[in-house]
Structures are given as C-alpha cells and as structure tokens.
Amino acid sequence: MREQVIPAPGTSFLVKHYPEPQLRVNKLPKWHFHPELELVYVRGGHGRRHVGSHISHFRDGELILVGSNLPHLGFTDRMTRNQKETVVQFAHNFPHGDFLELPEMRKVKELMYRARNGISFHGTTRTIVGSRLERLIDLPPLSRLLLLIDILNDLAVSEEYENLNAEGFHLEVETHGFERFNQIQEFIHTNFERDIPLDEIAGVAAMTVPAFCRYFKKTTGKTFVTYLNDYRIVYACKLLADDHSTVQNVAYDSGFNTVSQFNRAFKKHTGKTATEYRSAFKLHVRGNVPD
Secondary structure, eight states: OBOOOOOOTTOSSEEEEESOGGGGTTOOOOOBBOSSEEEEEEESOEEEEEETTEEEEEESOEEEEEOTTOOBOOSOOTTTOOSEEEEEEEOTTOSOHHHHTSGGGHHHHHHHHHGGGOEEEOHHHHHHHHHHHHHGGGSOHHHHHHHHHHHHHHHHHOOOEEEOSOTTHHHHHHHHOHHHHHHHHHHHHHHTTSOOOHHHHHHHTTSOHHHHHHHHHHHHSSOHHHHHHHHHHHHHHHHHHHTOSOHHHHHHHTTOSSHHHHHHHHHHHHSSOHHHHHHHHHHHHTTOSOO
C-alpha cells in the first residue's frame, strides 16, 4: 500500500507525535511504502521491526530511519506498550536539492542513501537523538527545520547503528515492482498463522512455483519457508514478552503445527528456548540485564 504524505501548510516535512499510545489501542501496523524517508522514535515498549526483508524484535524502544520507497510495517500496535511515538517524514532531497549538495551536507546525503536499506540506531544515539526528535513537535517551523538537519547530521556520524537489509534488496524490489512484493507481504501478514503452501503463495505473486522460489530468494536472501518461520518467531517473541500465554499457546498462535517444531525454530532463531527468552526479557525490563 502506498501512503500519501502531506506536510502541513508552510512546512517542508511532516511531524507526528503520539504522547498517549493508550488512545491508539485499535491501531494495527500496516504494510506500506512512500517516496519520503521516515525517521521513527519509539520511547519504551517492545515490538516487531519489519523493514523490507528484515524481521526482528526490538525492546526498550527503537530509533529507525527508513529509506525512500522501502516497504515496512508500522512499529507500534496495541501490544507494544510504548510510552510515546514520534514520526518524521521528509522528501528524498530534503531540505532542498541544491542545499543537499553543499559540502557540509555530504555525510547527511550519504546517510539518506544508506537509509534505502533501513537503519536501526542503538545505544546513546537512540536515547539522545530520540529525545531531541520529540522536541520537534513544540518548535516553530524554522527552529524545527534546523533541529531536524542537526539530528540527521548526528545520525550520519554515529557508529551505533545496524543496516537492516542487504545492499541489493531495494534494487530487486524496484526491478520487479513494489506491488508484487507488497501483495506477498500482505498475504503473509494476514495468513502466517496457518499453513501456506508454496503453490498458494506463488499464485498470489502470479508466478509458477520455481519462478517464485527464485524471485523470493533473490529478493530477500532467504527461502520462503525460512522467511515465514522468521516472521512467526518474531511474532512469538512479542507474545512471550507480553506474558499472557503459555509456550504451547504461543507456538500455535504463531502458526506452528507442533510445539516441538516451534521449539527447534525458536532456538535456531534466537539462541534461547522460549522459556529462557521470556525470563531474560523480564529481567531486562527490570533493569537487571544490560543491552
């Protein structure tokens, strides 16, 4: 789904701030993309980080930069339990094409190029820049513009980051069309809790099974079965963090046919059993386990 981003009159970029997430309890993350880059800070909470072909689970908040036309899910939902969320969306040549060509903006321009694969920031960068990002909502337009440029420069020189997708991912999606990849992702998002035969998902992409398998592996770097299991495991991580279900229920709710199948996949993906993961998460939330 292509999202339309419209800045407020008299501004060159869009800032959205959600200080009371409990008022958005019915919000569900949606799979979407847009030409604008998106910088998101989630204060506290835990959730799913699904950007392009990358799927993982974040905890204690998130600071992420999503590149132009990079498909992604929303980062918060009714299960995230975050304190606040701030979203900034700006054009690929922000603040202006000529301004971006100035030598002082070289590192920012490089950052915006690197963002095409998605970048997650951690450590003090996430804490300090996230707090500065939250200030944008209260500033007048010019001060807001200058602060955002400064924030992007801080991110450009930070070494506390992780690139989320392989270098070729964005090119592959562009080459084969966003719509096809989006249809596949929407289908997975809606149906991951049940068996998805290869011929069925290939039909969604309007491809034969062999052609689909080649396309999917080339685009995501994973087989469809591995990708689907990763998706299910990240969803299971969210369920385990919420502590409302038994491990057996988590396994079935995540789309696995048996608990033993779930246990093997979970240990392979996280390096821990589901029980160990839940215990470690509880300790981390209490502040007893370092990042």
